[in-house]
Amino acid sequence: xxxxxxxxxxxxxxxxxxxxxxxxxxxxxxxxxxxxxxxxxxxxxxxxxxxxxxxxxxxxxxxxxxxxxxxxxxxxxxxxxxxxxxxxxxxxxxxxxxxxxxxxxxxxxxxxxxxxxxxxxxxxxxxxxxxxxxxxxxxxxxxxxxxxxxxxxxxxxxxxxxxxxxxxxxxxxxxxxxxxxxxxxxxxxxxxxxxxxxxxxxxxxxxxxxxxxxxxxxxxxxxxxxxxxxxxxxxxxxxxxxxxxxxxxxxxxxxxxxxxxxxxxxxxxxxxxxxxxxxxxxxxxxxxxxxxxxxxxxxxxxxxxxxxxxxxxxxxxxxxxxxxxxxxxxxxxxxxxxxxxxxxxxxxxxxxxxxxxxxxxxxxxxxxxxxxxxxxxxxxxxxxxxxxxxxxxxxxxxxxxxxxxxxxxxxxxxxxxxxxxxxxxxxxxxxxxxxxxxxxxxxxxxxxxxxxxxxxxxxxxxxxxxxxxxxxxxxxxxxxxxxxxxxxxxxxxxxxxxxxxxxxxxxxxxxxxxxxxxxxxxxxxxxxxxxxxxxxxxxxxxxxxxxxxxxxxxxxxxxxxxxxxxxxxxxxxxxxxxxxxxxxxxxxxxxxxxxxxxxxx
Numbered sequence: 001x002x003x004x005x006x007x008x009x010x011x012x013x014x015x016x017x018x019x020x021x022x023x024x025x026x027x028x029x030x031x032x033x034x035x036x037x038x039x040x041x042x043x044x045x046x047x048x049x050x051x052x053x054x055x056x057x058x059x060x061x062x063x064x065x066x067x068x069x070x071x072x073x074x075x076x077x078x079x080x081x082x083x084x085x086x087x088x089x090x091x092x093x094x095x096x097x098x099x100x101x102x103x104x105x106x107x108x109x110x111x112x113x114x115x116x117x118x119x120x121x122x123x124x125x126x127x128x129x130x131x132x133x134x135x136x137x138x139x140x141x142x143x144x145x146x147x148x149x150x151x152x153x154x155x156x157x158x159x160x161x162x163x164x165x166x167x168x169x170x171x172x173x174x175x176x177x178x179x180x181x182x183x184x185x186x187x188x189x190x191x192x193x194x195x196x197x198x199x200x201x202x203x204x205x206x207x208x209x210x211x212x213x214x215x216x217x218x219x220x221x222x223x224x225x226x227x228x229x230x231x232x233x234x235x236x237x238x239x240x241x242x243x244x245x246x247x248x249x250x251x252x253x254x255x256x257x258x259x260x261x262x263x264x265x266x267x268x269x270x271x272x273x274x275x276x277x278x279x280x281x282x283x284x285x286x287x288x289x290x291x292x293x294x295x296x297x298x299x300x301x302x303x304x305x306x307x308x309x310x311x312x313x314x315x316x317x318x319x320x321x322x323x324x325x326x327x328x329x330x331x332x333x334x335x336x337x338x339x340x341x342x343x344x345x346x347x348x349x350x351x352x353x354x355x356x357x358x359x360x361x362x363x364x365x366x367x368x369x370x371x372x373x374x375x376x377x378x379x380x381x382x383x384x385x386x387x388x389x390x391x392x393x394x395x396x397x398x399x400x401x402x403x404x405x406x407x408x409x410x411x412x413x414x415x416x417x418x419x420x421x422x423x424x425x426x427x428x429x430x431x432x433x434x435x436x437x438x439x440x441x442x443x444x445x446x447x448x449x450x451x452x453x454x455x456x457x458x459x460x461x462x463x464x465x466x467x468x469x470x471x472x473x474x475x476x477x478x479x480x481x482x483x484x485x486x487x488x489x490x491x492x493x494x495x496x497x498x499x500x501x502x503x504x505x506x507x508x509x510x511x512x513x514x515x516x517x518x519x520x521x522x523x524x525x526x527x528x529x530x531x532x533x534x535x536x537x538x539x540x541x542x543x544x545x546x547x548x549x550x551x552x553x554x555x556x557x558x559x560x561x562x563x564x565x566x567x568x569x570x571x572x573x574x575x576x577x578x579x580x581x582x583x584x585x586x587x588x589x590x591x592x593x594x595x596x597x598x599x600x601x
Contacts, residue, residue, distance in 0.1 A: 003054040004310050006046025006117045009557065010356065012039055015113070017547035018360040018540060019367040024107050029374050033106045041106070045092060045114050049121035052083050057122040060263025061427050065204070067255040067265070074203040074252060074265045080125060084158075084206040093129050093158035097136060101152040108373075112366040115299055116359070119306035123431045124263025126306075128161055128201040130299050134292035135162025135213050138230070142280045142288045150238055151211055161207045164292055165196040165214040165233075165269065173444060175215065175286065176224035182216040182231060182276060191273040192216050192233055195253075198438070202267030203235075203252035209244045210235040214271065215289060218282045230285035231276035249274040260430030293439060294392055298365055300439045301395035304403025304432065305358040311410035311428040312351040318414055318423075319344055338413070347409045353568035354406060356544065356561075357537030358399045364540075365391045386461040390453050391536075397445035398533025400435040407432050446525035449532070450510050451518075459511050466507065469500050469539045475546055488566045489545060495569040496542045499535045502577040506531055509584045523587035531579040538573035541565040 015021040015035070025034045056079045063077040087093065096111035097103025111133070119126040136155050139148055154160040171177040180194025192214055196202075203210070212233040221227030236244035249272045256266040280288055316339070323335035330336045338344045368391065371384040407428040411418035418425050436442045454462050476493035506528055514521025545565035548558040 002050060003057065004050050004121045004313060006042075006050055006120075007309060008039075008043060008046050010359065011042065011113050011116070013544075013547075013561065014356075014359050014363050015109070018543055019109065019363045021107075021109065021367075024109065024367070024370055024374075027374050027376075029105065030107055030370075033110065038106070038110055041095070041110070042113055042117075046117050048086075048090065048092070049117040052086060053118065053122040053125055056080060056083055056125065056263075058424055058427070060122065060124040061260075061431075062262075064262035065255060065265035067203075067252065069254070072203070072252045073205070074255060074267070075205055076265070077124075077263050080263065081206055083125065084128070087129065088158040091157070093132065094156045096133075097156045098140070101148070101156045103156050107367075107370045109363060109366045109370055112298070112302060112363060115302050116306050116309070116362075119303050120310040122263070123303060123307060124261045126303075127261065127264045128204065128206060129158065130296070131164060131200055132158065132160075132162040133299075134164055134296050135211055137295055138213055138279065138288060138292045139232070141291050142230075143232070144280075147232060147277060147279065150242070151232065151234075154209070154242075155211060159207060160209040160211055161201060161204070162211045162213065163199055163202050164289075164296070165199055165202075165212050166289065167198045168195060169197055173441060175228070176226075178215055178217070178228065180214065180216040180271065182218050182229060182278075183273075184218070185275075190216075190218075190231060190276045190278060192231055192271045192276040193273050194271050196269045196271070198256070199267045199269050200264055202265070202269045203255075204265055208236075209238075212250065212269070213279070213289075213292070214276060215285050216276075221283055225286045227283055228285040228289075229282045230279045230288050232279060233271065233274050233276040237275060259433055260427065261434060294388075295369075296439045297392055297396040297445070298362065298369075300435050301365075301392075301397070301399040302362050303435045304399035304401070305355060305362055306403075307428050307432040307435075308351065308355050308358070308403045308406035308410075311407045311425065312348070312355060314423075314425055314428070315351065315410035315413040316348060318417075318425075319348060322415075322417075324415075338415075344413060347413050349564070349567050350572065351406045351409055353541065353564045353572060354402050354537065356564055357540050357568055358402055360540030360544065361391065361533070361536050362395050362399060365395045383464075386456060387465065389456065390449075390461050390465060393445035393449040393453060394529060394533050394536065396439065397436070397442035397449075397529050398537075400432070401442060401530065402533070403432045403435060404429070442529075443526060446529040447522055449529050450514060450521045450525045454507065454511060454514075459507075462507055466500060466504050469496070469535070472539060472542055472546075473497055476542060488562060489549060492542045492545055492566060492569040495573045496538050499538050499573050499576040502580050503531055503535045506580055506583040513584075513586065517587070519587035519591075523585070523590050524583040527579045527582035531576050531583060534573060534576040534579075538569050538576070541568040541573075545569075 021035050024030050060077040066075050095104040095106045096108050099105045166175055168178050182190045182192050214231045214233045215228050217227055218229050237246045237248055239245035251270045253268045253270050319339035320337055322338045324338050327336040327340035368384040368388040372381050375381045411425050414425050417423050476489050510521050510524050545562045548562040551558055
């Protein structure tokens with residue numbers, strides 16, 4: 001069985017029926033990105049991911065990247081440099097960026113579909129180009145023309161890679177505590193000094209240059225996040241002809257020994273009066289960095305989907321081959337494939353249904369970003385900006401939580417062999433664990449949702465989305481026949497209506513009581529975000545069932561789509577109402593035990 005096969009038919013179904021790829025192709029900027037062209041591109045990239053990157057995934061996990069303390073150089077696992085060269089030669093990294101800088105000019109939605117495949121095939125490899133995309137976004141939006149001309153063409157091509165340097169030993173989630181300094185130099189550049197930790201691909205042997213985006217404080221900067229500036233600090237200073245020149249004063253002191261993503265070097269970087277160049281205005285760095293972080297959060301959420309997909313493929317393949325016990329109705333004296341046991345089938349269906357729900361949410365989030373950026377209608381741009389802002393913390397946190405849950409289920413399907421490293425499934429649990437932590441922990445995402453996103457426009461943004469989900473009720477109730485499919489839609493309709501009603505009640509509680517006592521809103525944040533994700537997943541799956549019903553016929557693939565949607569809405573969606581009590585409970589019980597008595601020792 002192949003290590004990974006891109007789920008192209010599922011991706012196409014999502015692009016055709018759950019988001020509006022065809023509508024995007026009618027925008028002038030995407031006139032060349034018609035659906036058939038996009039599907040041809042995705043097919044080729046899926047082949048690259050499956051044939052070139054997936055075979056390196058296990059090698060990257062077992063070998064890892066290595067650091068030489070004498071030279072401070074980092075060596076990536078065998079095969080990575082060759083694969084990266086092929087990635088650059090094919091122009092894969094340039095697909096969603098402007099032609100003015102050598103890009104292909106395709107929608108971000110297409111980039112998200114590609115990110116799913118690259119992350120499924122090899123998460124450790126994928127992080128390098130994904131961080132580069134964030135650096136490109138930062139410079140596109142906030143860099144001067146000089147900085148854009150100097151760095152963007154080779155970042156877009158992938159010849160150079162990018163990093164994000166926020167975290168320091170004493171400044172993790174509290175970015176405002178960072179101490180890295182930036183002092184102006186007579187030539188207009190800056191000298192950057194400080195130590196950054198957890199820098200993904202901060203040093204590597206894949207590209208000719210690394211463009212670090214570094215947060216630092218200028219002299220007399222105000223305290224906290226208001227006093228943070230952002231700088232371009234290249235590994236090699238760029239000569240006038242655009243080639244890498246003198247080595248900058250940036251040193252990789254070490255790389256971390258981690259639970260997972262061993263192929264990806266997580267570096268400690270020391271900046272010793274390194275030459276840097278200010279991006280935009282001083283003290284505006286956090287505002288600029290969120291340009292990177294919002295896209296990065298969507299990509300991290302996508303890793304939950306991607307790892308769950310490859311884990312599902314592995315679990316399904318194992319369940320078909322592994323024989324154990326005798327399923328009811330099986331011939332006497334014969335062992336049955338474990339896929340025939342209903343409890344194993346429940347695990348597989350839970351994985352499949354949740355994966356499809358996540359894909360619909362994440363692709364919708366990316367589609368909203370495309371409309372936000374490129375629609376000619378100002379009202380439409382504002383509405384989709386709000387939608388993307390509302391969905392981003394849910395995409396990041398719910399999908400990474402589900403990625404961890406589904407990777408655990410995949411291990412369970414493997415039974416005792418899942419605990420053995422040679423099967424490879426344990427790597428899925430180890431790799432995806434980081435996703436709930438970086439780019440803002442999932443608790444921070446939940447606090448962002450209730451503290452910043454729900455109050456947008458006085459609660460009007462979340463109200464618009466609740467009504468959007470409620471409007472599907474009429475479509476689900478429209479079919480008049482009594483076919484099994486229609487009866488299934490009625491069941492889905494009832495389940496979705498109940499979940500949305502519970503989410504509406506939870507939202508109202510947070511907006512009212514959270515304003516009275518912020519601790520109550522913060523106490524509700526994590527269960528509310530999960531409730532929101534589960535409910536949006538139900539709405540996505542209801543739309544999937546409706547699309548399968550409207551396409552009609554007796555296509556086994558569409559029948560499976562409808563059955564998966566029914567399973568989600570009947571067996572997983574009711575969990576949403578079960579979270580209502582936790583959302584509305586307030587903070588009292590969480591603080592009922594004094595800190596000195598939390599230990600039972």
